[in-house]
Amino acid sequence: MSKISEVSNWKYSKFLKNEKNNFNKNSILKILPKLFIDEAYNVISGWNNYFPTPLISLKKLSKKLNLNQIFYKDESKRFNLKSFKALGGAYAVEKITDGNKEIIISTATAGNHGRSVAWGSKNLGLNCKIFISKYVSENRAEVMRSFGADVIRVDGNYEDSLNECIRQSKKNNWQIVQDVAWKDYILVPKLTMAGYSVMMKEISEQIKIQKISHIILQAGVGGMAAAMVAGIARYLDHVPQIIVVEPESAACVLASIKNEKIEKILIEKESIMGGMSCGEVSLIPWEILKNSISYCVTVSDEYVSKTVKLLARGEFSSEKIVGGECSTPGIIALIGLSNDKQIKDQINLNVDSNVLLIGCEGDADENLYQELLKKND
Numbered sequence: 001m002s003k004i005s006e007v008s009n010w011k012y013s014k015f016l017k018n019e020k021n022n023f024n025k026n027s028i029l030k031i032l033p034k035l036f037i038d039e040a041y042n043v044i045s046g047w048n049n050y051f052p053t054p055l056i057s058l059k060k061l062s063k064k065l066n067l068n069q070i071f072y073k074d075e076s077k078r079f080n081l082k083s084f085k086a087l088g089g090a091y092a093v094e095k096i097t098d099g100n101k102e103i104i105i106s107t108a109t110a111g112n113h114g115r116s117v118a119w120g121s122k123n124l125g126l127n128c129k130i131f132i133s134k135y136v137s138e139n140r141a142e143v144m145r146s147f148g149a150d151v152i153r154v155d156g157n158y159e160d161s162l163n164e165c166i167r168q169s170k171k172n173n174w175q176i177v178q179d180v181a182w183k184d185y186i187l188v189p190k191l192t193m194a195g196y197s198v199m200m201k202e203i204s205e206q207i208k209i210q211k212i213s214h215i216i217l218q219a220g221v222g223g224m225a226a227a228m229v230a231g232i233a234r235y236l237d238h239v240p241q242i243i244v245v246e247p248e249s250a251a252c253v254l255a256s257i258k259n260e261k262i263e264k265i266l267i268e269k270e271s272i273m274g275g276m277s278c279g280e281v282s283l284i285p286w287e288i289l290k291n292s293i294s295y296c297v298t299v300s301d302e303y304v305s306k307t308v309k310l311l312a313r314g315e316f317s318s319e320k321i322v323g324g325e326c327s328t329p330g331i332i333a334l335i336g337l338s339n340d341k342q343i344k345d346q347i348n349l350n351v352d353s354n355v356l357l358i359g360c361e362g363d364a365d366e367n368l369y370q371e372l373l374k375k376n377d
């Protein structure tokens, strides 16, 4: 039986201070402008069934770690799509097609982004082609098909699915709606990030007068983390310490911060946190993250199922929380950092700290979620 007492010996894997940390609101908002951020909120808050997702206080965990507050943004409730990705892809589809019903949309995905693009396309009556790698579960593919998308499985990893998506889209004149930027492909990823920043707008209203001292942001290619940093620049008066967390097997942001330039890393083993198993930080996010991150931390897959169970059993909070695999690393990192007295002091985690964590997804992959719940560890 999982109990909160078991977290006392949890550890993070790697920790790195960003020597180039120099948060600059104006330069961040030059990259993702206020106009983009505000328009995304205006459009998305007008969608059917829009409501801010809950900000839950993990009271039992803050007591255990001796911190003032831990806030958990629960994206399992986002538009019935069960992840924050609902805000990005679907919004980019709407903006980029601008009422043209003839456009065919395409994308490559680890799962949640494609679900958002398929859902957005369906809402607008557009055809949609989704490319997935061999690592994406049939369960996730089925959800995208249920939104009317053609799902094309590519033999290889995420990068192979993206390359195939680009190849076929060029040939057939499909409009790619990708969350990753590359040279000459900048606008759509910016729109996607603007969509994600809605989370920070909601949080800024939900926390009211309390100041967030630390925010822990998960990164795959860094889009979500950079969008939240832009949201901090846009909506908060106070800049928290910004900590990026990644799976230890896919720490491309940490490697890039360390070497002060984008570093591509080789993923030898795919993390169970599938949405975060990425080998290279995206161009636009990097421009935002490189000077605004305070610290990078990595965590092991070992704690993922344990955290899923503790969330589900209400061991961290008075309510039970459905948090999928990508919802766990912020919690794991916070526990690991708090268990290291020296680091805890260094980063000023103490009784006055108000920490914000992002619960990125619920049981977006229902089968995997059930497996994690049942895992005997």
Ligand SMILES: Cc1ncc(COP(=O)(O)O)c(C=O)c1O
Pocket (backbone or CB within 6 Å): 083, 112, 179, 217, 218, 219, 220, 221, 222, 223, 224, 225, 274, 275, 276, 278, 326, 327, 360, 361
């Ligand atoms: C479900 C899911 N997918 C993907 C990501 C990564 O987002 P990005 O690739 O924008 O960094 C996250 C969060 O880190 C996530 O929770």
